[in-house]
Amino acid sequence: MEERLQRIMARAGIASRRGAEEYIRQGRVTVNGQVAGLGSKADPERDDVRVDGERLHPEKVPPVYLLLHKPKGYVTTLSDPQGRPKVGDLIKGGPRLFPVGRLDYDTEGALIMTNDGDFAYLLTHPRYGVSKTYRVQVKGVPTAAKLARLERGVRIDEDRPPAKATDVRLVEEQEGRAVIDLTVTEGRHHLVKRMLMGIGHPVRRLKRIAIGPVSLAGLPLSAFRALTAAEVEDLRRAALHEAGEKAR
Numbered sequence: 196m197e198e199r200l201q202r203i204m205a206r207a208g209i210a211s212r213r214g215a216e217e218y219i220r221q222g223r224v225t226v227n228g229q230v231a232g233l234g235s236k237a238d239p240e241r242d243d244v245r246v247d248g249e250r251l252h253p254e255k256v257p258p259v260y261l262l263l264h265k266p267k268g269y270v271t272t273l274s275d276p277q278g279r280p281k282v283g284d285l286i287k288g289g290p291r292l293f294p295v296g297r298l299d300y301d302t303e304g305a306l307i308m309t310n311d312g313d314f315a316y317l318l319t320h321p322r323y324g325v326s327k328t329y330r331v332q333v334k335g336v337p338t339a340a341k342l343a344r345l346e347r348g349v350r351i352d353e354d355r356p357p358a359k360a361t362d363v364r365l366v367e368e369q370e371g372r373a374v375i376d377l378t379v380t381e382g383r384h385h386l387v388k389r390m391l392m393g394i395g396h397p398v399r400r401l402k403r404i405a406i407g408p409v410s411l412a413g414l415p416l417s418a419f420r421a422l423t424a425a426e427v428e429d430l431r432r433a434a435l436h437e438a439g440e441k442a443r
Contacts (some may be wrong), residue, residue: 196238197238198236199235200215200219200224200231200237200244201215201312202312204218204246205313206239206312207239207312208291208292208312209312210293210312210315211319212313215312216233219231219232219233219235223246223247224244226242226243226244227242228243256310258310258314259292259311260307260309260314260421260426261286261308261420261421261422262305262307262406262409262411262420262421262422262426263282263285263305263306263418263419264303264305264306264411264414264416264418264419265285265298265303265305265417266416266417267300267301267302268300268301269281269282269300271297271298271306273294279300282306285417285419290310293308293309293310293315294306294308295307296318296319302402302403303402303403303416304402304403304404305409305410306403314430314431317430317431317434317435318407318430323435324381324434325406325434326378326379326405326406327378327403327405327406328405328406329387329401329402330374330401330402330404331374331376331387331391331401331402332374332399333372333375333391333396333397333399334371334396334397335371335372336368336369336371337395341395342363342365342375344394345360345363345391346359346360346363347359350393351383351386351393358379358386358390360377360379360390361379361380362377362378363375363377372399373396376404377390406430407434408429409429409430
């Protein structure tokens with residue numbers, strides 16, 4: 196049966212469905228020797244589907260779900276033309292895994308690595324909006340009114356609605372700086388940095404401390420651990436719950 200290439204690639208553990216689209220756009224995917232387009236379909240049992248010249252096989256790869264404590268100085272991609280360290284370099288052995296979403300090069304914290312493209316789709320597609328919580332060190336000490344603005348909404352794009360935090364908490368303040376815990380459900384580029392800049396408090400350090408109900412607590416920098424079956428199910432439920440709330 197023919198399926199969209201994005202789904203075939205996701206099921207084979209190559210990338211999330213959104214990540215697979217980027218492979219296709221770059222001309223790295225072929226079907227029976229022909230470069231594929233975004234609308235291409237194939238039968239994984241019959242057609243010769245290749246990514247970077249390597250044939251995909253229809254058998255399903257056992258799913259793997261890891262939580263990585265990403266350090267600064269690593270890119271969240273599987274390849275980098277500049278030769279910078281990649282998050283995959285921190286995980287040796289086992290099946291090919293890809294990062295779910297992104298953390299900036301200079302940002303550390305919680306990052307899920309998996310070979311389950313459908314799971315990654317749930318956690319990254321805007322329709323589902325799984326929450327991410329960040330611990331942010333900012334320049335200066337925001338007033339209560341400015342922190343409230345983060346929850347009411349900060350306009351960071353002229354053509355889009357204001358970006359909102361679902362929860363904001365002042366953790367620590369000292370002369371000249373403050374530490375804030377901030378939770379968002381969007382995934383815009385540099386979202387947290389731009390929101391804090393929008394209220395006049397540039398980010399000095401940024402760390403993602405939780406993805407939905409899964410916390411980074413207790414996991415050393417650069418280390419990783421397997422997600423429990425309960426954590427995987429909790430993340431699925433969180434994604435579907437958010438989708439239901441948005442549909443109301």
